[in-house]
Structure formats: C-alpha cells, structure tokens
Amino acid sequence: MNKKAVSIIVADDHPIMLKGLTEELENAGYTIVATANNGAAAVEMIALHKPKIAMLDIEMPFFNGFEVIKNCSNLELDTKFIVMTYHKEKGFIVQAKKVGTHGYLLKEDNLEEIEACIEAVLFDEFYFSSSFQEDIKHTVDNELRKVALLTPSERTIIRLIAQGKNSAEICETLKVSKRTIEKHRANIIGKLELEPSQDTLTQWANDYKEIIKSL
CATH class of the missing domain: 3.40.50.2300 (Response regulator)
Known part of the structure; x- marks a missing residue:
C-alpha cells in the first residue's frame, strides 16, 4: 500500500x-x-x-x-x-x-x-x-438485525423503557391500556430473542441505550 x-x-x-x-x-x-x-x-x-x-x-x-x-x-x-x-x-x-x-x-x-x-x-x-473478543462482532450484527424488526410502536416503547419508565408510566404517556403495553413487550422480547421476563428487556434497553436513541 x-x-x-x-x-x-x-x-x-x-x-x-x-x-x-x-x-x-x-x-x-x-x-x-x-x-x-x-x-x-x-x-x-x-x-x-x-x-x-x-x-x-x-x-x-x-x-x-x-x-x-x-x-x-x-x-x-x-x-x-x-x-x-x-x-x-x-x-x-x-x-x-x-x-x-x-x-x-x-x-x-x-x-x-x-x-x-x-x-x-x-x-x-x-x-x-x-x-x-470475536463474539462481540457477531453480537453487533445480530442486534442490528433484530432491532430492524421492531415496529414504530415497539420502538417508541423500548425508548421509554430505556428512560426508566415502567408499564404503568408508559400506559399514561401513550394513553393506551396496560394490556396493549404488555402485548407490545411480549412482541419486543420475542423479536429481540430475550428470555421472557421484564428484567431481561430492561437490561437490554440499558445495554443498548446508544442505539435506542437513534430509533
């Protein structure tokens, strides 16, 4: 060169x-x-x-x-x-x-x-x-692929989760029912391939705050 x-x-x-x-x-x-x-x-x-x-x-x-x-x-x-x-x-x-x-x-x-x-x-x-480490490289591509699957509504919810809001607060902010929010949470967890619990979604949101800001 x-x-x-x-x-x-x-x-x-x-x-x-x-x-x-x-x-x-x-x-x-x-x-x-x-x-x-x-x-x-x-x-x-x-x-x-x-x-x-x-x-x-x-x-x-x-x-x-x-x-x-x-x-x-x-x-x-x-x-x-x-x-x-x-x-x-x-x-x-x-x-x-x-x-x-x-x-x-x-x-x-x-x-x-x-x-x-x-x-x-x-x-x-x-x-x-x-x-x-080598696995970080694979993680990056995987997370980009999964985030691309989120709908606009799901992206809004994950942004609010990253801000520390719980389901009740998200319901109040978006003026929707708790059932709607829980359904969205379940869909997000599935698309991100996380364990089906509230804590894992919150942890993911904390780990990827930088990319969430750009959604």
Missing part, C-alpha cells in the same frame, strides 16, 4: 490526542490533509478535502463522531470513516455500524492496530479493534 497516497483527516477535541495521532500517522508515511477539533469543523474539512480516511473521536462538540458521519452521508464521498474512542460498550459499537462507520478503534490501540484498520477499511472491510 502506498501510504503517501492515503489522505487522512483527523478530528479530536483533545489537543494532545489530536497532535499525537497526527504526528504518529505522518511519521508512518500517511498524508494528513487537515485536522479538526470539533464535529462541525470535521464535516467542513471532509467536504472540502474528500479524504480517503476520516478518523473521528466519538465525543466532540457541535457534532459527535456518529453525527459527522451522518452529515457526510449525502455528500457522495468515497471517504472511509474510522471512529476512535474509550467506549467498549456494545451499544456504541452497534450504533457505529448503523451509521456506516467502517472501523472502530480504541484510543489505547497502538500504531500497528491503527494501520491494520486503515488497510482493512480501504478494502471495504469493517474493522474492530482486536481488543474486542
């Missing part, structure tokens, strides 16, 4: 992280065409430079990394998006795949891992940090 031909934009609101990663990539031979310290600037730079790779911190001012990717989705770019974060929660990983992220790295990963990710995404492969 001709590293010099790989144009990269790096976005991170932490100056030390931004400087360190930029210098590391430049020293490795990649071409850094721009940097950004917030999500809005990242979108502007990506639209302007159309880099082959955009490396994004998830948590940034104005737009987070996922919102940057969403905002760039209608620009008809060939840019591959890699997010870098400290988050290992499954919900973040599912959300990353849902918005069209190509790579998911942890900020603790070394240059060798970063380069492996860059090479993989350039060949249209989705790349997880090797810090994740």
Whole structure:
C-alpha cells in the first residue's frame, strides 16, 4: 500500500490526542490533509478535502463522531470513516455500524492496530479493534438485525423503557391500556430473542441505550 497516497483527516477535541495521532500517522508515511477539533469543523474539512480516511473521536462538540458521519452521508464521498474512542460498550459499537462507520478503534490501540484498520477499511472491510473478543462482532450484527424488526410502536416503547419508565408510566404517556403495553413487550422480547421476563428487556434497553436513541 502506498501510504503517501492515503489522505487522512483527523478530528479530536483533545489537543494532545489530536497532535499525537497526527504526528504518529505522518511519521508512518500517511498524508494528513487537515485536522479538526470539533464535529462541525470535521464535516467542513471532509467536504472540502474528500479524504480517503476520516478518523473521528466519538465525543466532540457541535457534532459527535456518529453525527459527522451522518452529515457526510449525502455528500457522495468515497471517504472511509474510522471512529476512535474509550467506549467498549456494545451499544456504541452497534450504533457505529448503523451509521456506516467502517472501523472502530480504541484510543489505547497502538500504531500497528491503527494501520491494520486503515488497510482493512480501504478494502471495504469493517474493522474492530482486536481488543474486542470475536463474539462481540457477531453480537453487533445480530442486534442490528433484530432491532430492524421492531415496529414504530415497539420502538417508541423500548425508548421509554430505556428512560426508566415502567408499564404503568408508559400506559399514561401513550394513553393506551396496560394490556396493549404488555402485548407490545411480549412482541419486543420475542423479536429481540430475550428470555421472557421484564428484567431481561430492561437490561437490554440499558445495554443498548446508544442505539435506542437513534430509533
């Protein structure tokens, strides 16, 4: 791979992280065409430079990394998006795949891992940090498949469950009967392939809050 031909934009609101990663990539031979310290600037730079790779911190001012990717989705770019974060929660990983992220790295990963990710995404492969166990990769695809089966009403209910509301509170919010809510709960549990109990649905909602926010 001709590293010099790989144009990269790096976005991170932490100056030390931004400087360190930029210098590391430049020293490795990649071409850094721009940097950004917030999500809005990242979108502007990506639209302007159309880099082959955009490396994004998830948590940034104005737009987070996922919102940057969403905002760039209608620009008809060939840019591959890699997010870098400290988050290992499954919900973040599912959300990353849902918005069209190509790579998911942890900020603790070394240059060798970063380069492996860059090479993989350039060949249209989705790349997880090797810090994740193999079963996480299967979990991500499974959860995306199952969530897609939920109806609009079921998605509304799972959002309310994620907010900590019980059945009675959901009934009051949606102005429907408890029987209706319990029927929806049962359908959701079935589609998500969970054990048939209220606690398992609540736990699932807590585990996947990030993807629920996007429903």
